[in-house]
Amino acid sequence: MFVSSPVESLSPHIGSVDSKAHHPAVLKQGRSLRLLRHPANVSQGEDRMELSEAIKGRRSIRKYKTQPIPSETVQLLIEAATYAPSAGNIQPWHFIVAEDPAVKKKLAEAAYNQAQVEQAPAVIVVCADEQQISPRYGSRGKNLYCLQDTAAATQNILLIAYSLGLGTCWIGAFNEEQAKQAVNAPEGVRPVAMIPVGYPDVVPRQRMRKPLNDIMRYDTF
Numbered sequence: 001m002f003v004s005s006p007v008e009s010l011s012p013h014i015g016s017v018d019s020k021a022h023h024p025a026v027l028k029q030g031r032s033l034r035l036l037r038h039p040a041n042v043s044q045g046e047d048r049m050e051l052s053e054a055i056k057g058r059r060s061i062r063k064y065k066t067q068p069i070p071s072e073t074v075q076l077l078i079e080a081a082t083y084a085p086s087a088g089n090i091q092p093w094h095f096i097v098a099e100d101p102a103v104k105k106k107l108a109e110a111a112y113n114q115a116q117v118e119q120a121p122a123v124i125v126v127c128a129d130e131q132q133i134s135p136r137y138g139s140r141g142k143n144l145y146c147l148q149d150t151a152a153a154t155q156n157i158l159l160i161a162y163s164l165g166l167g168t169c170w171i172g173a174f175n176e177e178q179a180k181q182a183v184n185a186p187e188g189v190r191p192v193a194m195i196p197v198g199y200p201d202v203v204p205r206q207r208m209r210k211p212l213n214d215i216m217r218y219d220t221f
């Protein structure tokens with residue numbers, strides 16, 4: 001059963017499920033905490049968004065308002081990314097926030113001209129740093145862990161963005177070499193996802209999910 005609320009009606013505020021003490025906003029106090037108290041949130045009389053609501057309510061958004069995203073909000077997204085689990089806590093990631101139209105254009109071209117990449121006010125390019133992870137974990141680190149770490153970080157960004165009233169779309173279809181050139185990535189640093197971010201200008205439709213019966217088994221296949 002999925003939350004069917006349109007994006008516009010959802011509270012732009014997330015709360016931690018297990019312990020408030022582990023929420024970045026609480027850990028940092030001050031600035032982050034204040035920022036999470038978004039005005040749109042107050043006007044709806046909502047205090048926080050449950051994690052399950054964020055997980056089930058998030059949709060890929062491919063059309064954005066031109067309204068810019070405050071830099072403090074962008075920092076909240078990246079901060080959330082850094083709380084993702086990471087093999088050996090190596091955190092082999094970099095986050096390039098592309099706001100320059102020329103850079104976004106190159107990224108869109110790399111992404112086979114997916115319009116949302118150029119249209120979004122900001123595009124976060126999530127990069128995996130193979131050179132940071134290889135010394136400890138060898139080929140498994142390079143071929144698996146750094147992709148898993150960055151995927152977890154990407155999901156954190158999508159969820160916190162949604163909780164703040166922002167729309168995102170995970171972009172994986174792109175020419176990696178072109179994307180590398182667009183952000184001037186050094187050797188051994190792989191762009192693994194682009195995340196266009198912006199205030200949604202569309203109400204997304206519900207997406208089908210496979211029923212648990214089809215995908216879940218106990219103990220063995």
Ligand SMILES: Cc1cc2nc3c(=O)[nH]c(=O)nc-3n(C[C@H](O)[C@H](O)[C@H](O)COP(=O)(O)O)c2cc1C
Nearest residue numbers: 058059060061062114169170171172173174204207
């Ligand atoms: C690894 C990965 C790559 C994706 N690449 C693209 C992409 O290049 N372009 C796009 O529009 N959506 C892309 N998506 C988004 C999926 O199409 C979307 O998540 C899926 O259709 C489910 O819809 P939802 O995100 O609204 O739940 C990608 C998602 C993932 C996880």
